[in-house]
Amino acid sequence: MESLLVADGVAFMDEALIPVWERVQAGERLSYEDGVGLLKTNDIAALGRMADHVKHEKVGDKVFFVINRHINPTNVCVLSCSFCDYAKKLGDEDAYEMTNEEILDLINDEIREVHIVGGHHPTWPFERYVEIVRLIHEAYPNTQIKAFTAAEIDYFHKRWKLSDEEIFERLRTAGMVSMPGGGAEVFSKRVRNELFPGKAGHERWLEIHRKAHNMGIHSNATLLYGHIETLEERIQHMIYLRELQDETGGFLTFIPLEYQVGDTLLVPRHASAIEDLRMIAVSRLMLDNFPHIKAYWIMIMEETAAISLNFGADDIDGTIGEEKIAHAAKAASPIGVARERIVRLIRDAGRVPVERDALYNEVHVYN
Ligand code: SF4
Numbered sequence: 429m430e431s432l433l434v435a436d437g438v439a440f441m442d443e444a445l446i447p448v449w450e451r452v453q454a455g456e457r458l459s460y461e462d463g464v465g466l467l468k469t470n471d472i473a474a475l476g477r478m479a480d481h482v483k484h485e486k487v488g489d490k491v492f493f494v495i496n497r498h499i500n501p502t503n504v505c506v507l508s509c510s511f512c513d514y515a516k517k518l519g520d521e522d523a524y525e526m527t528n529e530e531i532l533d534l535i536n537d538e539i540r541e542v543h544i545v546g547g548h549h550p551t552w553p554f555e556r557y558v559e560i561v562r563l564i565h566e567a568y569p570n571t572q573i574k575a576f577t578a579a580e581i582d583y584f585h586k587r588w589k590l591s592d593e594e595i596f597e598r599l600r601t602a603g604m605v606s607m608p609g610g611g612a613e614v615f616s617k618r619v620r621n622e623l624f625p626g627k628a629g630h631e632r633w634l635e636i637h638r639k640a641h642n643m644g645i646h647s648n649a650t651l652l653y654g655h656i657e658t659l660e661e662r663i664q665h666m667i668y669l670r671e672l673q674d675e676t677g678g679f680l681t682f683i684p685l686e687y688q689v690g691d692t693l694l695v696p697r698h699a700s701a702i703e704d705l706r707m708i709a710v711s712r713l714m715l716d717n718f719p720h721i722k723a724y725w726i727m728i729m730e731e732t733a734a735i736s737l738n739f740g741a742d743d744i745d746g747t748i749g750e751e752k753i754a755h756a757a758k759a760a761s762p763i764g765v766a767r768e769r770i771v772r773l774i775r776d777a778g779r780v781p782v783e784r785d786a787l788y789n790e791v792h793v794y795n
Pocket residue numbers: 505506507508509512513514515546547548579624627
């Protein structure tokens with residue numbers, strides 16, 4: 429049996445983690461090599477304790493959630509990313525385009541955040557995207573709108589020859605308050621060439637978020653893991669994000685997204701719960717300048733998300749409603765989780781539920 433070493437309250441099976449723990453306690457930034465080492469360790473319990481320490485230093489026992497709805501207005505997309513089960517072509521039997529009525533039917537006065545992402549539609553004018561934001565904003569002015577990934581902004585830019593700044597200004601005037609973090613996938617030229625050659629690469633993704641931050645628009649960031657990427661590429665991705673955050677301070681939360689195997693079958697099975705927890709913990713340790721780390725329960729399931737609240741995550745997303753993208757890839761999570769269920773889930777993890785808005789302003793603390 430391996431021996432157990434105890435250092436400042438954490439029991440270690442993997443001695444190599446002890447110097448990392450010393451740096452974490454001293455508030456020192458972890459290196460690329462540290463990050464790769466953390467992703468390779470089998471000492472998951474110690475990793476979780478270290479990440480939980482950092483999470484606690486930032487927000488105490490709080491865990492945030494939001495009453496939200498995901499709106500995916502169309503699955504029609506000009507691209508064919510090979511990990512994507514969601515996109516269809518115009519005329520496909522299961523292609524859809526939501527009407528204004530269908531969009532508004534998904535929202536009510538209780539919803540604090542609407543998250544809008546979808547396909548790169550070949551024939552919708554840019555005004556249709558702006559109209560969706562305006563429509564929601566006019567009907568529900570107190571609902572904050574988080575809309576369109578950097579991949580979509582890049583598409584709007586190329587398709588209609590608009591500057592990024594003009595795109596942001598028009599969306600903001602219509603009612604958009606922040607940007608989601610999707611479309612990042614993995615910041616690796618190798619992975620991009622294999623899986624999503626037509627989509628914005630990492631330099632462009634970062635440039636768009638930099639511009640948004642410089643205009644006062646906050647955003648999130650993601651990393652799609654569990655397919656063909658290497659552990660080194662995951663850490664490099666986090667370091668690119670950390671560098672941009674040093675520069676702008678505009679990111680709110682980081683969300684590791686587990687690849688959903690679906691029908692694309694890039695790998696035979698999805699990442700294990702242990703791998704999901706490892707990613708949450710390593711994200712919390714590496715992204716020292718990100719205020720929040722989100723456990724996206726839609727992809728990792730409620731049970732793993734609940735455990736992750738002791739592995740560095742301090743946000744569990746929200747009630748979501750009808751999500752189409754992950755479920756097109758056969759995500760097994762229930763569609764929509766009610767407020768009471770989320771509050772109970774957070775309390776069961778020994779944490780304090782805090783309802784928030786899209787910008788992490790606290791709405792209600794469930795003491
Ligand atoms: S991932 Fe996004 S851009 Fe790529 S095919 Fe799917 S919907 Fe289109």
